[in-house]
């Protein structure tokens with residue numbers, strides 16, 4: 421029988437802080453009344469800052485996958501061509517979803533260990549003189565691998581090509597800068613259960629004027645996901661159908677928490693935790709799944725186990741012995757890697773506990789490794805503090 425706190429160290433859902441749990445734990449309200457209207461206005465305005473936009477952000481009662489679908493059905497038509505990049509499992513799933521709607525996806529192959537190849541996108545678009553490609557769709561933080569792609573570089577690679585830029589920030593929003601407007605993105609989708617520290621159940625879509633213009637002429641049918649209905653109701657603080665009102669109280673609290681800590685401090689904390697986690701992995705002499713240091717994820721770290729060692733068995737032992745959950749290897753890397761999440765409501769000691777469990781489990785599972793990963797992570801924190809003291 422497990423006792424004490426469970427360590428939910430998966431890269432989403434991330435643990436829900438007490439403050440947010442308390443904010444959600446309340447009676448439901450009339451979603452057509454004045455109390456809801458104030459809440460609606462509040463969260464619809466507040467979420468814009470996290471997306472880096474002054475334009476509309478639509479909130480669906482749905483998982484992130486709903487926002488993926490909404491992005492497609494509101495902007496594209498059957499037979500449209502789009503360009504996507506195979507960064508990992510989530511890019512692969514979004515590509516499959518698009519294909520089911522009759523979208524023709526040119527899926528740039530990837531090895532699941534790097535970010536989006538912007539040069540390959542530039543080359544494809546340069547060849548597309550007739551502008552047949554209607555959208556470039558990329559995943560910002562590829563949660564299956566731990567690579568954080570450079571979205572500004574993707575936009576630069578697009579040059580003057582008129583394709584829409586759609587970005588999946590489902591696991592990056594609230595943990596690392598998302599700059600919908602500065603990137604020049606047209607559709608930026610996200611979810612509640614990762615950097616925003618909420619339970620699963622809400623998804624978000626920031627949209628540009630160009631995306632709204634595309635939604636006026638595209639021909640894929642939609643009803644539940646329709647932006648125009650949403651925008652009409654949202655202008656008055658309401659929703660066209662019953663919103664997830666208690667989760668919206670949670671969102672209000674999450675936005676307050678991010679504002680109190682300061683977004684830049686939140687992002688710096690994620691970088692600090694990620695650096696310590698990578699120091700541990702290197703200290704154990706194990707491989708980090710992401711092979712390009714420029715795109716190391718601040719949100720999670722994928723750890724490759726040596727050949728012949730099953731990552732799922734490793735996770736099973738860790739759960740049984742130490743009451744901790746890691747992210748499983750997904751798709752192509754199933755059984756070969758496990759993922760340590762360090763996002764949302766995570767601090768130095770939460771991560772250190774997780775790394776202690778990791779080092780002990782490596783021992784118990786008989787995975788060849790060097791001692792000293794935990795010590796390397798601690799040094800990474802103390803060195804960081806020393807630097808701060810010296811610069812003060």
Ligand SMILES: *Cc1c(COP(=O)(O)O)cnc(C)c1O
Nearest residue numbers: 483484485510561563590591611
């Ligand atoms: C979690 C995740 C998704 C899927 O979101 P759901 O809420 O499970 O539908 C999509 N993309 C990325 C990058 C994710 O991390």
